[in-house]
Amino acid sequence: MKYVWLDCDPGHDDAIAILLAIHCSNIHLLGVSTTHGNTTSESTAINAARCLLAFGAQPHVRVYPGASKPLLITARYDAEIHGPDGLGGVEGLPPVDSPDVLSRIAIDADGSTVRALEGLSQSIKETWKKGSGHKVSIISSGPMTNIALFISAYPDLLDGVDEFVFMGGGVGMGNRSATAEFNILCDPHAAQIVLDSPIKTTMIPINVSHMAIVTKHLHAQLLSPGAALDTATLPSPSTNLRHTLSTLITFFADAYKAVFSFNDGPPLHDALTVAYVSSPDLFTTVRRRVDIELTGSHSTGETVVDVWNYRSCDDTWGPTGKNCLVAQSVQVEKFFDMLLECVTRCDRVSPINFAL
Secondary structure: EEEEEEEOOHHHHHHHHHHHHOOOOEEEEEEEEEEOOOOOHHHHHHHHHHHHHOOOOOEEEEEEOOOOOOOOOOOOOOOOHHHHOOOOOOOEEEEEEHHHHHHHHOOOOOEEEOOOHHHHHHHHHHHHHHHHOEEEEEEEOOOOHHHHHHHHHHHHHHHHHHHHHHHHHOOOOOOOOOOOOHHHHHHHHHHHHOOOOOOOOOEHHHHHOOOEEOHHHHHHHHHHHOOOOOOOOOOOOOOHHHHHHHHHHHHHHHHHHHOOOOOOOEEEOHHHHHHHOOOHHHEEEEEEOOOOOOOOOOOOOEEEOOOOOOOEEEEOOOEEOEEEEEEEEEEOOOOOOOOHHHHHHHHOOOHHOOOO
């Protein structure tokens, strides 16, 4: 069993990552923290809570709102891809002001919101138990501000971290600048802090996430398992949950087609982080030195991957070592088999399937 903390900025593909984290059979989801990124931190927290409720998360799983801005630079959002509230076009999720949604936001005894750093540090203490318990895998599917703050504020708890896994960066390519991927571009300084930590770190770059495309055939299977694909129309959804997921995929697909000319479907970037923690054998990786360009006039936020081993490194995961496992490929069919299996599990418990 993998004990997992998920830090995210929902976001359409973050929503799918949440579903996987809830329903992968070998993952025990401890909590979800949220950050600025695809939209404001206020909206990402509510979006995460809506997803936890809609996808049937266990009652103990709560949302811990985190950083509202990057460490040093100005916050940026991506309404062009995700809509103003981060989940543009998605139908069927519980409303943002639902008491059941709001009850998913963590509060302490006096009714104050429990923030990301407090929730993450307490969860690791309770799970790790100074070595007598279990280490925690920390997944990031958005800007890594919360993770960098945790590393800086709680160095004594790093022994309780099994690994950091993040979706972000690219090897020789970007998607929100000529050289930078969005999650890293939003807070490059935080990403460098994570890469300099003494903990095993794995990067799922866009080179790999662009392989995980939700084609029309996969969209049809998501809507109605086993349905024959009509080249003209998609099948009707077999459940309310599947309708909701279909609207998510449709909006995301339209955005990626308009902005990036992805004509076959959208890539499910963030869900690959959870898939990696659950089944790392689905991925090929290579250990590299990775740093973030912090001062380039045209390349700020670029993940500088030392493909040719120019930099002299030791065997540590810290600032002097080959500090990152860089994913190179994913077994796409098996990844989508995992996703569809998790959707089937979610179907059995999702409250939106039983709404009147």
